[in-house]
Amino acid sequence: MITLTPKTLSPFSFLCNPIPKHQNQNSKYTIVTQYSDSNSKPTFNSNCESEFQTERGLKFDIGETFFRHESATGRDLGVLAAALYKRSKGKLRVLDALCGCGIRSLRYLIEAEADFVLANDANDDNRKVITENLSQVESGDDPRWAVTLSDANRIMTECYLKRDFFDLIDIDSFGSDSSFLRSAINALKLDGLLYVTSTDGFSSGGRRPQQTLAAYGAYVRPMPYSNELGLRMLIGGAVRVASVLGYRVTPLFSYYSYHGPIFRVMLRVNRGKLPDNSYCHNCGSSQEYSWAELGRMSCPCSDSKVSKSLIVSGPLWTGPLHDTIYITEMLHLAEEWGWAGSGSGTDLDKLLNQMVAESDPRLPFGYTKLDEVASRAKVNSPPLRAVMSTLEKEGYAASRSHIESNAIKTNCSMAGCIRIAKQLQQCSSAE
Ligand SMILES: C[S@@+](CC[C@H](N)C(=O)[O-])C[C@H]1O[C@@H](n2cnc3c(N)ncnc32)[C@H](O)[C@@H]1O
Incomplete structure (x- = not known):
């Protein structure tokens, strides 16, 4: 021994x-x-x-x-x-x-x-x-x-x-x-x-980049969806340590709770390596770039007028937050055990359903807060369901976020969301 x-x-x-x-x-x-x-x-x-x-x-x-x-x-x-x-x-x-x-x-x-x-x-x-x-x-x-x-x-x-x-x-x-x-x-x-x-809420919010660099190997700056960033930083930290040891990790589910706050991630660990990506945040738009691209400064931002305001955070996990098949099976098991639905005393099925929806591969990194859309559109905050159904009618992918209750994940741009918020306001005033 x-x-x-x-x-x-x-x-x-x-x-x-x-x-x-x-x-x-x-x-x-x-x-x-x-x-x-x-x-x-x-x-x-x-x-x-x-x-x-x-x-x-x-x-x-x-x-x-x-x-x-x-x-x-x-x-x-x-x-x-x-x-x-x-x-x-x-x-x-x-x-x-x-x-x-x-x-x-x-x-x-x-x-x-x-x-x-x-x-x-x-x-x-x-x-x-x-x-x-x-x-x-x-x-x-x-x-x-x-x-x-x-x-x-x-x-x-x-x-x-x-x-x-x-x-x-x-x-x-x-x-x-x-x-x-x-x-x-x-x-x-x-x-x-x-x-x-x-449970490191301050760091994950980008308010302590030196600390996140020390703890997770990621230099993280304030961004609009800091709690999703906290999850991505946590996964990214594990990816980094695992890859040094010759392993790769993939998330089965990622869970954020406001109480704490708590960031929890279930990872599967296997042999082999995954490429890590960084993340470029520029004036509200989000795009992913590899380290190599950033190293050559060949990301499109560098040619644009806004290139001076380029804020880079990373490296972070930019892949899926959940494994759709695994969480769907978890949902079925919760139903089998009576942990879901009315009478179970929790919102576990609601949470798992939201996670399944969030794992739609068409959905990008981050989420769009409806209050921010409203403030930019100079209208009242639009009803979430109405925004989601309009987005879906227009052919966009959209889901709620388990991380932020009044936000949506969508592949529609901020400009598109602002247009929809204005349209919804006009319709409700006309009624
Ligand atoms: C967040 S609490 C655990 C709560 C528990 N898992 C639960 O679900 O109720 C953290 C625990 O870690 C213990 N702890 C702190 N540092 C530790 C260490 N280096 N090794 C092992 N346990 C430690 C503390 O005594 C404390 O009980």
């Missing part, structure tokens, strides 16, 4: 995600398996309702751990993707690398029917609550779960060195995921799933 000392860890993981002082840094990581010590076997007090939270009907304790109800949709999406993976591969080993109270681990075990989950959190104070929560899962001779209390990079590096690979690694970090990407990709099976997070 290889034991890593803290000296081998990246200092960034300590800066962004401090290890609690009381953790014994010199010891090997502790594995708490269920029933390993009958005296310390946890008791789960199901009579004491008030101590427990519920999510999708599962009871669990949060104790003093970091827990957000608002992340439930992100957990739902992770479980659906994991369950589909299990159905197609017949096997599912999960590493919940920053597990908090262990709710994700519990859900991967019960709902996605994971064969094994390693629940890890650096905070030793979380040990009792994680163990109690996972003890709800019956295990035979072959334990279905284990708990480790260590730094995520340390665990993933140990697993990689032992050739102990996982089908799904969930990195639910504070701030940016970037300090965990390398060890996570190494510890993942080929064709495995990597679920990464960023």
